[in-house]
Amino acid sequence: MSSITYTAAPNPAATIAHERAQTTFDTDAMNLFLEGGDPQHVALIKETLLQLERDPVFRTGPQYYDLTTPEHREETAKKIARFAQYLEVDARNNNSAATKVRLDFLSVLDPQMLSRTQIFLVLFLNCIKGNGSPEQYRFWCEQLKANQMRNMYGCFAMTELAHGSNVAGLETTATLDLDTDEFVLTTPHIGATKWWIGMAAHTATHAVVYARLVVKKDTVNDYGVKAFVVPLRDANHDLLPGVSVGDIGAKMGRHGIDNGWIQFNCVRVPRGYMLLKFAQVDREGNVKDSPLNQLAYAPLINGRVQMVADSFRFGARFTTIALRYAVARKQFGKASDGEEKQLLDYPLHQTRLLPSLAATYVMAAASHKLRAYQDHVLEQLGLVRETDKSGLNDAISAMKHLFVVSASLKATFTWLTALLIDECRQACGGHGYSAYTGFSKGYEDWVVQCTWEGDNNVLSMSAAKSIVQALKKGKDLHSDLAFLASKSLSGKLPILSSFASGVASADHLKVILKAFHGLIIRAGENCIVVLKENGNDWDELGQLQVGITRVFAHSYALGVFLETIPAGLQPQLRAIAELHALSVITSHAALFMEYNVISSENYPSVARRIAELNRFLRPQVIGLTDSFKMPDFLINSPLGKYNGDIYNAYFDTLKQQNDVSITKAPYSHVVEGMLNRSDLSVRERNERTEQVMRILSK
Amino acid sequence: MSSITYTAAPNPAATIAHERAQTTFDTDAMNLFLEGGDPQHVALIKETLLQLERDPVFRTGPQYYDLTTPEHREETAKKIARFAQYLEVDARNNNSAATKVRLDFLSVLDPQMLSRTQIFLVLFLNCIKGNGSPEQYRFWCEQLKANQMRNMYGCFAMTELAHGSNVAGLETTATLDLDTDEFVLTTPHIGATKWWIGMAAHTATHAVVYARLVVKKDTVNDYGVKAFVVPLRDANHDLLPGVSVGDIGAKMGRHGIDNGWIQFNCVRVPRGYMLLKFAQVDREGNVKDSPLNQLAYAPLINGRVQMVADSFRFGARFTTIALRYAVARKQFGKASDGEEKQLLDYPLHQTRLLPSLAATYVMAAASHKLRAYQDHVLEQLGLVRETDKSGLNDAISAMKHLFVVSASLKATFTWLTALLIDECRQACGGHGYSAYTGFSKGYEDWVVQCTWEGDNNVLSMSAAKSIVQALKKGKDLHSDLAFLASKSLSGKLPILSSFASGVASADHLKVILKAFHGLIIRAGENCIVVLKENGNDWDELGQLQVGITRVFAHSYALGVFLETIPAGLQPQLRAIAELHALSVITSHAALFMEYNVISSENYPSVARRIAELNRFLRPQVIGLTDSFKMPDFLINSPLGKYNGDIYNAYFDTLKQQNDVSITKAPYSHVVEGMLNRSDLSVRERNERTEQVMRILSK
Numbered sequence A, B: 001m002s003s004i005t006y007t008a009a010p011n012p013a014a015t016i017a018h019e020r021a022q023t024t025f026d027t028d029a030m031n032l033f034l035e036g037g038d039p040q041h042v043a044l045i046k047e048t049l050l051q052l053e054r055d056p057v058f059r060t061g062p063q064y065y066d067l068t069t070p071e072h073r074e075e076t077a078k079k080i081a082r083f084a085q086y087l088e089v090d091a092r093n094n095n096s097a098a099t100k101v102r103l104d105f106l107s108v109l110d111p112q113m114l115s116r117t118q119i120f121l122v123l124f125l126n127c128i129k130g131n132g133s134p135e136q137y138r139f140w141c142e143q144l145k146a147n148q149m150r151n152m153y154g155c156f157a158m159t160e161l162a163h164g165s166n167v168a169g170l171e172t173t174a175t176l177d178l179d180t181d182e183f184v185l186t187t188p189h190i191g192a193t194k195w196w197i198g199m200a201a202h203t204a205t206h207a208v209v210y211a212r213l214v215v216k217k218d219t220v221n222d223y224g225v226k227a228f229v230v231p232l233r234d235a236n237h238d239l240l241p242g243v244s245v246g247d248i249g250a251k252m253g254r255h256g257i258d259n260g261w262i263q264f265n266c267v268r269v270p271r272g273y274m275l276l277k278f279a280q281v282d283r284e285g286n287v288k289d290s291p292l293n294q295l296a297y298a299p300l301i302n303g304r305v306q307m308v309a310d311s312f313r314f315g316a317r318f319t320t321i322a323l324r325y326a327v328a329r330k331q332f333g334k335a336s337d338g339e340e341k342q343l344l345d346y347p348l349h350q351t352r353l354l355p356s357l358a359a360t361y362v363m364a365a366a367s368h369k370l371r372a373y374q375d376h377v378l379e380q381l382g383l384v385r386e387t388d389k390s391g392l393n394d395a396i397s398a399m400k401h402l403f404v405v406s407a408s409l410k411a412t413f414t415w416l417t418a419l420l421i422d423e424c425r426q427a428c429g430g431h432g433y434s435a436y437t438g439f440s441k442g443y444e445d446w447v448v449q450c451t452w453e454g455d456n457n458v459l460s461m462s463a464a465k466s467i468v469q470a471l472k473k474g475k476d477l478h479s480d481l482a483f484l485a486s487k488s489l490s491g492k493l494p495i496l497s498s499f500a501s502g503v504a505s506a507d508h509l510k511v512i513l514k515a516f517h518g519l520i521i522r523a524g525e526n527c528i529v530v531l532k533e534n535g536n537d538w539d540e541l542g543q544l545q546v547g548i549t550r551v552f553a554h555s556y557a558l559g560v561f562l563e564t565i566p567a568g569l570q571p572q573l574r575a576i577a578e579l580h581a582l583s584v585i586t587s588h589a590a591l592f593m594e595y596n597v598i599s600s601e602n603y604p605s606v607a608r609r610i611a612e613l614n615r616f617l618r619p620q621v622i623g624l625t626d627s628f629k630m631p632d633f634l635i636n637s638p639l640g641k642y643n644g645d646i647y648n649a650y651f652d653t654l655k656q657q658n659d660v661s662i663t664k665a666p667y668s669h670v671v672e673g674m675l676n677r678s679d680l681s682v683r684e685r686n687e688r689t690e691q692v693m694r695i696l697s698k
């Protein structure tokens, strides 16, 4: 019948194939750049992905989006057990690089599995390594085989119901009992209940517990928060006496993690269970305190560095989905060939998505650099002996700088990625709201990254404080902060006053970077003035501190990115760098104009230049997303399919997950009962009919 | 034991009670203002809330956050069936006001239930009323009792897999068969599959189907998209022949809605099933077309107006939670009494939350005004006869204006509310991520409002287009747009150049409103210039259009708000108005500076003034949130409890929902199996020991 052939079906796959063919650069070379430039590492990634893709336990697919919480919990546990087997093999092969790559990609494949593993392998083990003596590490981690994920599963019990960011205010106590030479761990009241502790509910056998060290001799002495190893469950996986544990229950996302609360009811552990690298208590209750209490929180830094890497990978995943969709989907306005226009040909759509793509590229470079720096600092800290005063001081100041950089990047990029996922979802219209397209679980799992292991606002305030203090000091600056000494950038003259057009140039990018630096200096100088006036009340500067930290994080990332651009890919990568930088300026326009880093007369040029860069990058979008080399099984979204056959893939997914032969819901009787009910008057036994009313009111 | 009494438990309830006692205004009077100023209406709200709170079917509580999708679907169906009974009684009492209030609050209590009802009562029935003849309405809605939710359940089948925003491009066909005098409805290909249709999967008996009217006489004539009533299920609730339906499956939120896809396979309906108020086809296939095709989409406007009301109610719910928490929660920095500081005493926290509170107040006023205007316009359209040319023209131009205002407010306020919910969640730290605190379901259910019944970007572009066209025309302006004629606001001089301090004044607020108007005019003039240069390509202006629409929506709301401030509440309400206005300027700072509406030198005054207003409002925050009079059962969050006893409420919730006596997970064997596994070498049957290697490599 002709009505069936009246219009032709859309052919998105052809559109994608057509654009892919237009790519003007080498996507392998681009991928090498994105992965940090080492071909061996890229080869390792390929191997790892192959193993993940074909491992039945790690299979992905739309069923993932239909799992209930109990199912997520069980699947996650199975994935962890499977991962533990890879871990053993990697360890035997002395291939810790492989383990890292595995974890990086598992973080995309299933972030809830990653954090359940990471809290143990990174927070718990690093805490023992960093805060314990070599003997403590050797016993728990090597002898008991925690590092093989055998016998022990450690959780990280820092946060309490009433205290999160303010770690120094935690209220769980570890009181030394001088008679028995034990610590007595106690939760004094509801507010001190350990809260949110990942894997406490059903998995962990041990916890690193952050508690106040209390020694009672003549008076009660509170030595502040220290870390203790506390067993929670025995080898039969039964809760030990005195330990109360419960499930935190329903969350926004990460349903696969069994977060729990813990109360300690006079739980006794031997004195040797306090981690004693930096602080020690002897048999008589004499305390030798830590040179820097914050060292106890160092394990959190690894988590933050991982989140920067995650920002890159999640950015890659979601921009790939939204951009492939934006190329494949057509809506409105006939283009020249009589077809509707592709979404990505609307300038508004370009402005919504291309800056996210650019940000993802820039985050990649920053993440590699940050990780390398972290490895270096932690190695330094690990090698230093407690007796080596000057070595310890160097290590501590490196740690402090690592804190500033990792805190800034963690806060800035996890926020950016949250917005990125949401914008990508909205850019897919209604289909972005389908759980099968990946956005909803992606977003719900993601956003906790803005809160945990350091709330983003709190981290940003604290990082900016260090930056402003460095500016004030003005000397002995870490090379990342050397720009703070550039007196020429302070003052009131515009720094970014001309705008490039055409091909993005290295020189112009340097000026933009200077503008970022200038902004930090000027805003920092303003902080110093305000602090002088307000009696050093940093709290009043909160909002400005957040701004400074963000611009710093972007300037750091941009600097790294510009340094690593390889020769063959300059046109694309410089355009990407400039697009990202100008987008950052746009989102902080008020700051840039307020400090006249860019004048308000010049400001309209930013939008014009962004539009120009968008047009330049537009035809390369498929190539630029292909360069992430994110395979379909990791993308796990019909809208992001490599072959572009989005509508068939999406419809098939729906039919696979929802049996079409079932046309009535299990609760159909409720609906049918409502529709088929009799008239109100009948159901009221006619008690209100006029006739009856006459009888009743007689 | 003394370690237990070493520190005192927090007492958040006392803190809240203390601040509540400091309220300096009458919260009843404030509530009256928030509800639109009619005491009878406020009384009706109280009655309705009492009925909702005590109705077992509508009960709320933490279990709501633990429901699975099938449970949500069933609960939602039960709530709808219960609501249908209230509806009958309201109808008998001639009390449509009560029905409206019920729906408004059900929208907070369970948004998925609301939309499942609303699509039928508002989209479906209004579509028949607005697009059908009086006889068509009388038959389906009155005689068949659809308006009592009996016999029929209607869904609204507009969107297709390949076409959403571009409604004119829909591809489902309704081809007139001249032989049988029937329409043949057909889904020509996968792209034309009706998609996302709420209640299609399991509930609906009928659909209003938007399909192309095709008549084949000598040639194939396509008359564009019209609306048809098509039965989907018979009275036994079985799918009718030719109708294929399936479940859309897992979504980001609103799990309780059974969204479905529909394919029509030569489904025949009588010619009289086309809604014929504006377009008709006679027995010979002659078509008389509609004066304005968009009239067919008018039912969507009701939905948009409802979303503006929802924005107010959701803003009220989530700011109440976050602000009560911000007052009750203490963290860091000892205050003068030796206690830690309340979160809301940090200026950063004030800047994050108080503008949201202010926005909620302003949205309240705007929503009442918009709803009144809508009722007026729809009445006008309902009364006009098809033969009354000039009456029809007036009605159409009123409709067009209603479209502009409702589209701007829908887009601007649903976006604002999405950000508001997210910021409120983050402001509650980790606890905001607990599903029991309400944010996650709130957010996931909310964000689709930015997409459905008109994507926000598409609506914004289209509203701005009308505004710019009105500016160009410059005469016969609707009173809401009369400001466009103020030539004095165009040009380049700053409009907002001085900043008030102290008590917010009516005069200064008028200047701020002028600044908003000036921005719209200047940006609009810029559009006109660009259009002249680029050959009238509106697409290039997309981003600017979105900005114009937002500022217009805020200027409309602010104008309404300022007009309705009652005498007794001026200090608080003017401060709220100014705080909201300055926050809008902050979020559009680049635009305001670019057009020099406010100069960049003056810009720092905005932040200073915001900080001052925050300090002024800070002590009244409990009173200002109490004024919403949102009862605990609607807030449904332990962090937002009226009495402030947040920690106990939260802990009790967890224990109620997660049986503490179950200490092992059902999948514990997976974990235990992993922990208790033997060494790799053993599990490998020692195949890799050196001894064996020696044997094997001989």
Ligand SMILES: Cc1cc2nc3c(=O)[nH]c(=O)nc-3n(C[C@H](O)[C@H](O)[C@H](O)COP(=O)(O)OP(=O)(O)OC[C@H]3O[C@@H](n4cnc5c(N)ncnc54)[C@H](O)[C@@H]3O)c2cc1C
Pocket: A119, A156, A157, A158, A159, A162, A163, A164, A165, A166, A195, A196, A197, A198, A251, A254, A259, A448, A451, A452, A453, A454, A455, A456, A457, A458, A542, B329, B331, B332, B343, B346, B348, B349, B426, B427, B428, B429, B430, B431, B433, B434
């Ligand atoms: C899913 C999940 C898993 C977790 N897993 C673990 C775990 O395994 N182990 C563990 O120990 N913890 C865990 N946490 C806890 C997490 O680390 C904390 O939630 C986080 O550190 C923030 O602390 P908080 O929730 O107490 O927020 P708060 O510190 O109470 O902060 C609340 C709000 O106030 C603001 N604020 C606080 N102080 C200031 C200030 N001085 N100035 C301005 N604003 C301020 C913050 O920005 C925030 O928005 C987890 C949390 C979640 C949600």
Ligand SMILES: Cc1cc2nc3c(=O)[nH]c(=O)nc-3n(C[C@H](O)[C@H](O)[C@H](O)COP(=O)(O)OP(=O)(O)OC[C@H]3O[C@@H](n4cnc5c(N)ncnc54)[C@H](O)[C@@H]3O)c2cc1C
Pocket: A329, A331, A332, A343, A346, A348, A349, A426, A427, A428, A429, A430, A431, A433, A434, B119, B156, B157, B158, B159, B162, B163, B164, B165, B166, B195, B196, B197, B198, B199, B251, B254, B259, B448, B451, B452, B453, B454, B455, B456, B457, B458, B542
């Ligand atoms: C849960 C849910 C329930 C729904 N219920 C119903 C229902 O009951 N009945 C029904 O008929 N529909 C329903 N819908 C569909 C909904 O109305 C559409 O999703 C919505 O209208 C947007 O259309 P789209 O998804 O096709 O997006 P598209 O139109 O494809 O837009 C995709 C993206 O492209 C952008 N874009 C599109 N055109 C342009 C342009 N010209 N310029 C710049 N940018 C552009 C948009 O801003 C958007 O971000 C529902 C959707 C959802 C998610």
